[in-house]
Amino acid sequence: MNDSTSVLTEPVTDDLPTQPFTGASPYDTYVQASVLNSLQHPLTEAPDEMAFLVTTQVMELWFTLVVHEWRTARVAFTKDDLRAATDALVRSRRALTALNGAWAPIAALTPAQFNGFRAAFGRASGFQSAMYRHLEFLLGEKSAGMLRAHRGDPAVHEALADTYREPSLYDEVLAFLHRQGLPVPRSVRERDVTRPYTSDPAVVDVWRRVYAGPQAHPHLALGELLTDIAELVTRWRFEHVLVVRRAMGAKPGSAGSAGLAWLERRAARPVFPELWEVRGDV
Template sequence: MSDTPTGEAETPNLAFEGTTPYEDYVQASVLTHLQHPLSDEPGEMAFLVTTQVMELWFTLLVHEWTTAATALRRDDIPRAMAALRRSLPELESLNASWKPIANLTPAQFNAYRSALGEGSGFQSAMYRRVEFLLGDKSASMLVPHRGTPSAHAELEKALTEPSLYDEVLRLLARRGHAVPAEVLDRDPTQRYEPHPEVEAAWQSVYADADQDSELIRLGELLTDVAELVWRWRNDHLVATRRAMGAKAGTGGSAGVAWLEKRAAKNVFPELWTARSHV
């Protein structure tokens, strides 16, 4: 409640000894001075800001999904689902980040493409942590980060930890569903591969007479996450096709061909295939 008498306008505090409390908390002056275009092309600024915004969304998603994985390990499904639910609008915002650069023509992209040099999105350490949490593990993807010890150490730790989906499947097993031992005890540094018995476990979950069961609600949240991840990959593919066609990507990647393979893969695969058998 304000002590200001009714009818008198409140005057915000405009005088501070040092930086404003907003600046101290948000660090806006740091964020807004991280853009250093390397060409004279005006469109490069949009590309830089868009990419940096995506990195911030990756950071938030890693936070949410790590929170969810930790909660699942402790059988705290409400906390896990709250984190997954928060991540949905965050994923939607990440996907919307494509809009400023989604319609680049080849000429517009080529105007500053050389500024990227050997830089490529697949070198993003935070995006790699996102993929590791989703179960797409690969030790070779640590190699680009050997020159940055802190990022390499974080990725190495993420590589060896169970993914979000690993924790989900362990929860299903604790709840009495027949998840095979070779899945529960698998090497967490390896990419997750679909298993028919995991599909059968999800089939059992979704066949429950109680269609509002905790596990079904968890499964649907995971499916929402998976769908939005697919949309992110597909939007990336379409934006790249528009900007550069089938040319090789920066950093030696296969460009569109590599993105097509990524877009064709489902996250949490048995959650999709089990639906054919319910």
């Protein structure tokens, strides 16, 4: 027997701690793993329903983290703390990358596989996710109708109403740039932040100045970081379109929406629009 085989067959010494815990382990107390692992309750015998439930729940957790980081960044921009804002945005970029990867377990569902459990969730639909709505409101995608949809749950509605009434992340980015000496117009800085953000030619010009300037300037790095985030959000939306198109085609959505057509319209709306428009002008 050669040395390498001998190494492979030698017993492994287990030096992990074996002292029993009193009650829940410190790991479970901190992570709440037992709570998380108790939240999956398939309603059918369909083998793909568990993957659908876990994928959806994992995405909710990623939404929560992204919203947390964007709120952190928004506060940092109000304090003109570009470093803290950038750090939070970088963390959110990592979370968005993981969020996009979370589609994998259900990305190839066939219509028959999806139909095996679709009826079980009744009128439940992803657009009812309150945390995703926080995410979209923070992007400037404000919608009074989406807010009203949550009136039946007062606590959720109140929290979402706060995000609806507050400036978006992008609003605070533009306010920060104005304080840094860039000419963001008053009409943008004092706009009704409960309205959806739409592209403004003067903001395109602000970003044109940034992109035409020194390539090592921190404002350019900020623009590219925001573009990364916009791209990842857009990729998630289009991945959603593909998953739905593959699993159910153009059937109506479970909550009465137009389904695929509605998702396609939402996916086509640009995130931080001026950052895309400016590229043709530089």
